[in-house]
Amino acid sequence: MVGDRLPNLQRYIDTHPGEKIACNGSALTIIFCENATSLDTCDPYFMNAWRMGEIRENQAITGLTSNAIKDNLFSKYLKAGGILSRNSTADEPEPNADQMYVTADMTTSFIILIGVFFPSVTGK
Known part of the structure; x- marks a missing residue:
C-alpha cells in the first residue's frame, strides 16, 4: 500500500518480466518517479x-479479526477512473492514465456484480 492507495504493479511486471519489486519507498521509485x-x-x-512512513505490504487475504468486514460494510462508489483507496478524500487530485495506482472501471464493477452480488442473493 502507498498511503491508502493500492499501487498497480502489474504494468511494471508486464514490461519487466522476472523482476521483483520490494515493498519499500526506495524500490518503488522506479515506478513512481520519472527519473529514479x-x-x-x-x-x-x-x-x-x-516521508510519512506509509508504504507497507499487506496480506492479501486477511482473517475475520482484521475488521475487513466492518471496514467494507458501507458502499463506496467511484466514477470510472477514480483511484481506489481506503479513505476517499475530497482533495485528491484527478487521476490520469500515467499514474501507477489501481483505478475503478466498469469491468471491476461488473465482476463484483456477477461474482459476489448475484450468488449471494440467488444462493447459486
Missing part, C-alpha cells in the same frame, strides 16, 4: 506517503 535518481520527478502522493 531525482526525487523531484516523483508522484506527490507517493512522496508524501514515503
